[in-house]
Amino acid sequence: xxxxxxxxxxxxxxxxxxxxxxxxxxxxxxxxxxxxxxxxxxxxxxxxxxxxxxxxxxxxxxxxxxxxxxxxxxxxxxxxxxxxxxxxxxxxxxxxxxxxxxxxxxxxxxxxxxxxxxxxxxxxxxxxxxxxxxxxxxxxxxxxxxxxxxxxxxxxxxxxxxxxxxxxxxxxxxxxxxxxxxxxxxxxxxxxxxxxxxxxxxxxxxxxxxxxxxxxxxxxxxxxxxxxxxxxxxxxxxxxxxxxxxxxxxxxxxxxxxxxxxxxxxxxxxxxxxxxxxxxxxxxxxxxxxxxxxxxxxxxxxxxxxxxxxxxxxxxxxxxxxxxxxxxxxxxxxxxxxxxxxxxxxxxxxxxxxxxxxxxxxxxxxxxxxxxxxxxxxxxxxxxxxxxxxxxxxxxxxxxxxxxxxxxxxxxxxxxxxxxxxxxxxxxxxxxxxxxxxxxxxxxxxxxxxxxxxxxxxxxxxx
Amino acid sequence: xxxxxxxxxxxxxxxxxxxxxxxxxxxxxxxxxxxxxxxxxxxxxxxxxxxxxxxxxxxxxxxxxxxxxxxxxxxxxxxxxxxxxxxxxxxxxxxxxxxxxxxxxxxxxxxxxxxxxxxxxxxxxxxxxxxxxxxxxxxxxxxxxxxxxxxxxxxxxxxxxxxxxxxxxxxxxxxxxxxxxxxxxxxxxxxxxxxxxxxxxxxxxxxxxxxxxxxxxxxxxxxxxxxxxxxxxxxxxxxxxxxxxxxxxxxxxxxxxxxxxxxxxxxxxxxxxxxxxxxxxxxxxxxxxxxxxxxxxxxxxxxxxxxxxxxxxxxxxxxxxxxxxxxxxxxxxxxxxxxxxxxxxxxxxxxxxxxxxxxxxxxxxxxxxxxxxxxxxxxxxxxxxxxxxxxxxxxxxxxxxxxxxxxxxxxxxxxxxxxxxxxxxxxxxxxxxxxxxxxxxxxxxxxx
Numbered sequence: 001x002x003x004x005x006x007x008x009x010x011x012x013x014x015x016x017x018x019x020x021x022x023x024x025x026x027x028x029x030x031x032x033x034x035x036x037x038x039x040x041x042x043x044x045x046x047x048x049x050x051x052x053x054x055x056x057x058x059x060x061x062x063x064x065x066x067x068x069x070x071x072x073x074x075x076x077x078x079x080x081x082x083x084x085x086x087x088x089x090x091x092x093x094x095x096x097x098x099x100x101x102x103x104x105x106x107x108x109x110x111x112x113x114x115x116x117x118x119x120x121x122x123x124x125x126x127x128x129x130x131x132x133x134x135x136x137x138x139x140x141x142x143x144x145x146x147x148x149x150x151x152x153x154x155x156x157x158x159x160x161x162x163x164x165x166x167x168x169x170x171x172x173x174x175x176x177x178x179x180x181x182x183x184x185x186x187x188x189x190x191x192x193x194x195x196x197x198x199x200x201x202x203x204x205x206x207x208x209x210x211x212x213x214x215x216x217x218x219x220x221x222x223x224x225x226x227x228x229x230x231x232x233x234x235x236x237x238x239x240x241x242x243x244x245x246x247x248x249x250x251x252x253x254x255x256x257x258x259x260x261x262x263x264x265x266x267x268x269x270x271x272x273x274x275x276x277x278x279x280x281x282x283x284x285x286x287x288x289x290x291x292x293x294x295x296x297x298x299x300x301x302x303x304x305x306x307x308x309x310x311x312x313x314x315x316x317x318x319x320x321x322x323x324x325x326x327x328x329x330x331x332x333x334x335x336x337x338x339x340x341x342x343x344x345x346x347x348x349x350x351x352x353x354x355x356x357x358x359x360x361x362x363x364x365x366x367x368x369x370x371x372x373x374x375x376x377x378x379x380x381x382x383x384x385x386x387x388x389x390x391x392x393x394x395x396x397x398x399x400x401x402x403x404x405x406x407x408x409x410x411x412x413x414x415x416x417x418x419x420x421x422x423x424x425x426x427x428x429x430x431x432x433x434x435x436x437x438x439x440x441x442x443x444x445x446x447x448x449x450x451x452x453x454x455x456x457x458x459x460x461x462x463x
Numbered sequence: 464x465x466x467x468x469x470x471x472x473x474x475x476x477x478x479x480x481x482x483x484x485x486x487x488x489x490x491x492x493x494x495x496x497x498x499x500x501x502x503x504x505x506x507x508x509x510x511x512x513x514x515x516x517x518x519x520x521x522x523x524x525x526x527x528x529x530x531x532x533x534x535x536x537x538x539x540x541x542x543x544x545x546x547x548x549x550x551x552x553x554x555x556x557x558x559x560x561x562x563x564x565x566x567x568x569x570x571x572x573x574x575x576x577x578x579x580x581x582x583x584x585x586x587x588x589x590x591x592x593x594x595x596x597x598x599x600x601x602x603x604x605x606x607x608x609x610x611x612x613x614x615x616x617x618x619x620x621x622x623x624x625x626x627x628x629x630x631x632x633x634x635x636x637x638x639x640x641x642x643x644x645x646x647x648x649x650x651x652x653x654x655x656x657x658x659x660x661x662x663x664x665x666x667x668x669x670x671x672x673x674x675x676x677x678x679x680x681x682x683x684x685x686x687x688x689x690x691x692x693x694x695x696x697x698x699x700x701x702x703x704x705x706x707x708x709x710x711x712x713x714x715x716x717x718x719x720x721x722x723x724x725x726x727x728x729x730x731x732x733x734x735x736x737x738x739x740x741x742x743x744x745x746x747x748x749x750x751x752x753x754x755x756x757x758x759x760x761x762x763x764x765x766x767x768x769x770x771x772x773x774x775x776x777x778x779x780x781x782x783x784x785x786x787x788x789x790x791x792x793x794x795x796x797x798x799x800x801x802x803x804x805x806x807x808x809x810x811x812x813x814x815x816x817x818x819x820x821x822x823x824x825x826x827x828x829x830x831x832x833x834x835x836x837x838x839x840x841x842x843x844x845x846x847x848x849x850x851x852x853x854x855x856x857x858x859x860x861x862x863x864x865x866x867x868x869x870x871x872x873x874x875x876x877x878x879x880x881x882x883x884x885x886x887x888x889x890x891x892x893x894x895x896x897x898x899x900x901x902x903x904x905x906x907x908x909x910x911x
Contacts, residue, residue: 037551040717041716041717043552043553043555044551044552044553045525045552045553045555046527046552046799047526047527047548047549047551047552048526048527048528048548048798048799049526049527049528049529049544049545049548050528050529050530050797051528051529051530051531051532051540051541051544052514052529052530052531052797053531053532054531063500063503063505064503064504064505064506064507065505065506065507066504066506066507066508067506067507067508067509068508068509068510068511069508069510069511070510070511070512071511071512071513071514071531072513072531072532072533077511081509081511084509085509088507088509088582119548119550119551120551122551123551141718142717142718142719178718178719178842180718183843184843185840185842185843186840186842186843187840187841187842225847227687227909228687229911258500258604258606259603259604259641260604260606260641260648262645262646262648338510338512340506340508374838377833377834377849378833379650379833381606381641381648381649381650382646382647382648382649382650383646384849384851384865384866385833385849386833386834386838386848386849386868387834388834388838388847388848405840405845406840406845406846406847406870407847408834408838408847408848408849408868408870408909410849410866410867410868410909411866412646412866414646456684456866456909456910456911458847458849458867458868458870458909
């Protein structure tokens, strides 16, 4: 691709940004192209295309960040932003290092460029999904299928001489099915997405619809969720949102450095049993949260965050890494050029263990099998979390029995980690969107089946 | 070119590309944001945004496209792309521009005061918020104190001859404070909103963050039981916002709302009244017209305990044989208009907080809920959400509690409203709601 901002212009802008001082100046340029299409209520609708160009310029001085962003790549706009940002800085002018052309990072394979596939084929795919979902049972009342593709071409130049580029393509297919039986109405969802091309959704796309429909239909027979402290087996794939929310956010270095994390000052501390290991890995090929580089130009990589039960590393962007005297772990991510990067997870998951899901369930006398969550929220400062279980079952005498509705898991990340007493080998990564600091980024969440000895289940059943 | 010119040019280009009808929304904005931490500036930004979004119709099919390039070339490209996108959509006999467009007179959207404030004064305001939060004994950290403002110009034009525009300003400040340490660390949020920084009270915002955090120090998991539950203003706003989203005719027509088929029904206690008001001069989401050019208005939603109407845009109104309520909302030029609330206003009642607590007798005061949007089944209305707050004992606020869930279904909860508080205020997160504390007669509380 031709450069969004030529190195020569980038150099002049960085120089102007440093005119009144600063330790680091950075120019982030981005071209975003996207297309999405929805099928809802049996109709293909909302074809939506977008083309955005823009830059974010920041100057870091000590612990302060001064930044500006603007839509478009016009030279006069970039220079004006540089001027405005420099105005806020107080110090001696600095000179940026010489810049080479931005080298394109190793990409993730994209076999079929989504934008080269006709919109009609995308509409056909949605219809096929709709038909499959409706064929799953007469009780299917409503189906919504969504398809979205995006391409983000980014360039990062900074005053330390960094010049890096990345070309990111993502596709995502999602299904939401509503099933109705008399007064009972239940919703089932499923998604498939990745840092990949059209090939990802083209392979057996109706599977997504099928799974969503099966969930909705299953939940029609759900009984009220139990209430109390129970053993919980958490399903693989999207079950990893628990790790993401309850542990991962607390390992992000911004929260740690502000003392806003229960994991602050705990590096090396044993917080889980020795068979518990977890990674953040933005380099996993084709995964939803993967990129070639992060949004500060640091190559993505695998970071062991929990090694055999001990806190091994926090997740860093450039700013927080400087402060701790370490290297960035490639976790400086941003939603778009309208944001500054903050430490964010990429794909975060528990490493596979030796057990099988049947082993984990077989040992539970009475408990909850939480397959999928409707979402969750955590207070990173304490690690307190809440998750709604969208697909869950009772475990009785070592067997999965009736589906339950309305279950909520309430607990604390550290306590839950300590209580992990079994991990299976069936690792899977699912697609999520993670919100933090007003920014939403694609994040892979995953795990094999994991058992937690005891958690508070807030249900609707009276005890 | 003015924004009006750009919008008209985009409509013209879409028609030239073969659209039977078209509409263009153009935006230009500047914003400023200051974050302070431990007495100095953590980040300071100066941002500019501009873009155009075009909705093009090919008969009863419609497509949408947007872009950041407002040059003639860029605008034509967006218009063509929207017209092209329309080809792939299925026919929708109800699709189309509103029959009548226009602008309501809404005063007070702009404050000239905003541009009179220097960056230094805004930084000082953020620092004052932080100081106010730190001033309370027991506050261990102020994670962030943030000031943010924006001024935006909007123009809308369509192929039925409507062109309109407006400018609005907004300023917010918020703080997040910590009390306690380690696993006992509690957080509190304080927030304020207005048309300009002069409308923000840094002492109140910082103080609120600190008080909310301090109130939770030492929180324990309570016993499970059924009891009266007092929702504080933030929590009430979250629930009312969710209920507003369920009153969208779009959700109703597609069988995704618990309120489907319940227009005119008794869905709440007669003491609860909720209005959607796009014309309130103080409303953060107020504007002269909605996202497709229908004049803004005031629409009672729940009155006398009965569901008065759903929220409509032009398309959903046609489908139901109704008229639009002016609720085609837009997040920005990047999204096509969709049915949504403007400002939701809960009619305040007579009791102050103390009175509500006394009325509750023995129960739970909820100051925070987590996972509301994932914890509610939109169709059945059943929910179970995480919460924290304080016990209410003998008509007074008692010890703090956390790690609990409150569960009910929305209509049962609305019907169980016992009293609405008198202290109403704007809560600007997740939509725009003017809320007051709400006392619910009974709910299921799960703890230990």
